Amino acid sequence: MLEIKNLHARVADEGTEILRGVDLTVNDGEIAAIMGPNGSGKSTLSYILAGREDYEVTEGDILYNGESILEMEPDERAASGLFLAFQYPLEIPGVATMTFLKTALNAQRKARDEDELTTPEFMRRVKAAAGDLKINPEMLKRPLNVGFSGGEKKRAEILQMALLEPKLCVMDETDSGLDIDALKIVADGVNALRSPERSFLVITHYQRLLDYIVPDTVHVLSNGRIVKTGDKDLALQLEREGYSQIIEEAA
Amino acid sequence: MSVTELRPRTPAETRLIQLAEAQGENENARRPAIEALRREGLPTRKVEAWHYTDLRQLMGKRLGSDDAVEALRESGETLLEPLLQGSAVVDLDAPEAAHLPNGVTGSASAGEADWKTTPNRLDRSIDTVRAMNAAFGAASATIDVAAGTHLDHALELRPATGLKSHAFTTVTIGEKAEATIVERLDGGTTGAPSTGVNMLHVGAGANVLWIVDQEKGLDSSHLGQLSVRLEADSVFRLFVLNAGGGFVRYEVHTDVVGEGADVQIRGVNLLHAGQHVDVTTTLNHTVAHTTATETFRNVVTGGHGVFQGIIKVARGAQKTDAKMACNSLLLSDEGDFSAKPELEIFADDVQCGHGATAGEIDADHLFYLMSRGIPGDQARALLIKAFVAEVVEELEVEAIEDALETRIEAWLEANIR
Ligand SMILES: Nc1ncnc2c1ncn2[C@@H]1O[C@H](COP(=O)(O)OP(=O)(O)OP(=O)(O)O)[C@@H](O)[C@H]1O
Ligand SMILES: [Mg+2]
Numbered sequence: 001m002l003e004i005k006n007l008h009a010r011v012a013d014e015g016t017e018i019l020r021g022v023d024l025t026v027n028d029g030e031i032a033a034i035m036g037p038n039g040s041g042k043s044t045l046s047y048i049l050a051g052r053e054d055y056e057v058t059e060g061d062i063l064y065n066g067e068s069i070l071e072m073e074p075d076e077r078a079a080s081g082l083f084l085a086f087q088y089p090l091e092i093p094g095v096a097t098m099t100f101l102k103t104a105l106n107a108q109r110k111a112r113d114e115d116e117l118t119t120p121e122f123m124r125r126v127k128a129a130a131g132d133l134k135i136n137p138e139m140l141k142r143p144l145n146v147g148f149s150g151g152e153k154k155r156a157e158i159l160q161m162a163l164l165e166p167k168l169c170v171m172d173e174t175d176s177g178l179d180i181d182a183l184k185i186v187a188d189g190v191n192a193l194r195s196p197e198r199s200f201l202v203i204t205h206y207q208r209l210l211d212y213i214v215p216d217t218v219h220v221l222s223n224g225r226i227v228k229t230g231d232k233d234l235a236l237q238l239e240r241e242g243y244s245q246i247i248e249e250a251a
Numbered sequence: 252m253s254v255t256e257l258r259p260r261t262p263a264e265t266r267l268i269q270l271a272e273a274q275g276e277n278e279n280a281r282r283p284a285i286e287a288l289r290r291e292g293l294p295t296r297k298v299e300a301w302h303y304t305d306l307r308q309l310m311g312k313r314l315g316s317d318d319a320v321e322a323l324r325e326s327g328e329t330l331l332e333p334l335l336q337g338s339a340v341v342d343l344d345a346p347e348a349a350h351l352p353n354g355v356t357g358s359a360s361a362g363e364a365d366w367k368t369t370p371n372r373l374d375r376s377i378d379t380v381r382a383m384n385a386a387f388g389a390a391s392a393t394i395d396v397a398a399g400t401h402l403d404h405a406l407e408l409r410p411a412t413g414l415k416s417h418a419f420t421t422v423t424i425g426e427k428a429e430a431t432i433v434e435r436l437d438g439g440t441t442g443a444p445s446t447g448v449n450m451l452h453v454g455a456g457a458n459v460l461w462i463v464d465q466e467k468g469l470d471s472s473h474l475g476q477l478s479v480r481l482e483a484d485s486v487f488r489l490f491v492l493n494a495g496g497g498f499v500r501y502e503v504h505t506d507v508v509g510e511g512a513d514v515q516i517r518g519v520n521l522l523h524a525g526q527h528v529d530v531t532t533t534l535n536h537t538v539a540h541t542t543a544t545e546t547f548r549n550v551v552t553g554g555h556g557v558f559q560g561i562i563k564v565a566r567g568a569q570k571t572d573a574k575m576a577c578n579s580l581l582l583s584d585e586g587d588f589s590a591k592p593e594l595e596i597f598a599d600d601v602q603c604g605h606g607a608t609a610g611e612i613d614a615d616h617l618f619y620l621m622s623r624g625i626p627g628d629q630a631r632a633l634l635i636k637a638f639v640a641e642v643v644e645e646l647e648v649e650a651i652e653d654a655l656e657t658r659i660e661a662w663l664e665a666n667i668r
Pocket of ligand 1: 011016018036037038039040041042043044045054087
């Protein structure tokens with residue numbers, strides 16, 4: 001599904017290097033977790049996957065289903081099945097949530113040569129997905145994310161993910177800001193999407209999420225590099241011991 | 252030696268006088284205004300009210316050809332659908348002929364256009380817009396909405412669309428009446444300038460929504476003015492849409508003279524190359540406990556935009572709460588927007604503020620939309636629409652929002668990529 005090879009990247013306009021040779025492979029159907037200290041480059045990696053222009057790749061490559069995506073626009077990446085649930089979802093005043101969802105869904109369908117959804121079919125899908133995630137439909141009448149609480153924004157990201165049915169889901173700290181019940185609901189949502197053709201890259205600071213979404217692999221990102229890879233027990237070890245031991249060992 | 256003759260007349264001024272003289276009819280009423288213009292000329296940029304809009308230069312280019320001066324006549328323009336369904340249409344050169352709802356009367360007033368007062372305190376000793384309106388022999392119309400009348404449908408005011416499009420309209424909204432009024436400024440492909448002066452009196456407890464829909468042709472110029480007097484506990488809401496015109500100046504002057512009155516001004520200026528659009532407003536608060544909010548959103552793909560806004564609070568006008576904002580989205584280096592918001596406050600217990608911003612499309616917003624699969628052009632269009640939709644939505648009347656959004660979308664589709 002995803003192969004990140006020796007990826008180096010820096011902030012485009014000032015040149016600070018943030019990723020210093022990331023190597024990471026995520027197989028079809030795999031759930032990979034990325035953990036790592038604040039500022040280690042987790043969000044940067046997720047933005048670069050989604051195609052944000054603020055960062056410049058100076059070395060290495062990102063292969064998605066065997067092909068490099070570095071030259072693709074963010075919308076093309078999305079249409080090919082990549083989705084990023086933002087650590088900090090943006091509020092966009094003036095853009096109605098429903099208009100946004102419909103535009104996004106139909107733009108992706110168009111890019112894949114599929115027919116646009118009819119309005120009733122679209123409404124049916126939104127209603128079903130919102131119901132699963134216990135999102136109050138009234139919220140969807142508001143402009144995109146405007147005035148949503150922190151947790152509501154995170155749930156809205158998962159709603160988008162459920163509707164867009166991506167193949168590779170990158171979730172950047174979706175768990176932070178969620179209350180205990182919401183965490184369970186979101187995890188159930190993710191687990192319902194699990195399939196042999198769909199992979200997840202789950203960025204988190206907390207073992208708790210990984211109790212619900214059990215990862216196949218756990219990777220530690222530190223100072224722009226993957227310094228350790230293991231299975232779900234690695235997350236438990238980190239929870240007990242913190243990062244310093246593991247980072248020192250790797251150095 | 253006459254002091255007033257010191258400044259030489261520019262070709263624009265000479266042509267203006269020629270054009271005014273050629274309007275015919277009602278010569279005696281027009282004469283003093285023509286004389287005033289002959290004496291004072293057009294304002295230079297040293298006059299504060301005209302600092303960003305050089306009338307001598309802008310009008311000079313747009314005073315029509317000699318043919319226009321020769322051939323002053325009415326031209327039959329195509330009939331427009333009203334902006335809002337079900338509106339009663341009032342042709343301002345024949346208001347008595349309109350089919351008006353109960354409680355509303357319209358008449359052609361015999362009196363001459365009032366150009367002797369100067370509602371724009373930044374202007375010269377003569378009010379430029381009103382003097383031109385009078386010099387061109389504006390047709391006077393009077394519309395009265397009787398006290399207590401609640402109109403279900405809007406009144407749509409239409410100036411004549413031919414070469415001679417000059418209206419002086421007095422609208423009186425009686426106590427506790429409710430009305431929506433559309434000022435439809437359309438057509439105008441003749442090259443000659445048009446003018447429109449409106450005097451609106453909002454009675455105590457009345458509620459008025461006034462909508463300016465200006466979509467004139469690119470070769471036309473228009474000078475407009477709306478002077479409003481608000482009595483106690485009245486509400487005056489204004490929405491200005493500028494989506495056309497080669498050169499347009501629209502002035503709004505409100506005098507809040509009754510306690511508890513509320514002014515809400517919203518507007519959208521859409522500009523492309525070759526245009527000069529100027530909105531100049533004065534909000535006067537002379538009594539205590541009044542409120543005003545004013546927001547303009549501008550989308551600039553070219554041309555020059557101007558916003559001058561001043562909030563004036565008199566000494567006794569305590570507890571005035573007035574806010575003004577002007578936000579511009581600059582989509583090209585070819586265009587610019589000058590914003591000059593000002594406060595002039597003589598009371599000490601007030602809440603007043605203003606802000607002006609100018610910027611490009613937010614790159615983070617754009618990335619967020621694109622990361623969901625929306626192509627760049629479509630995402631940009633969505634964000635531009637959102638930027639103006641925010642002020643349209645504040646109207647909170649769905650049918651009116653829809654009508655305005657349709658006009659705005661048509662402009663965006665034609666002018667954004
Ligand atoms: N656009 C930018 N300009 C300057 N510095 C940046 C930029 N983006 C990221 N950085 C820096 O790069 C480093 C990595 O940031 P990033 O957001 O990827 O960390 P993170 O691992 O997601 O941290 P957290 O756990 O706190 O979310 C930080 O030091 C951050 O300040
Ligand atoms: Mg982060």
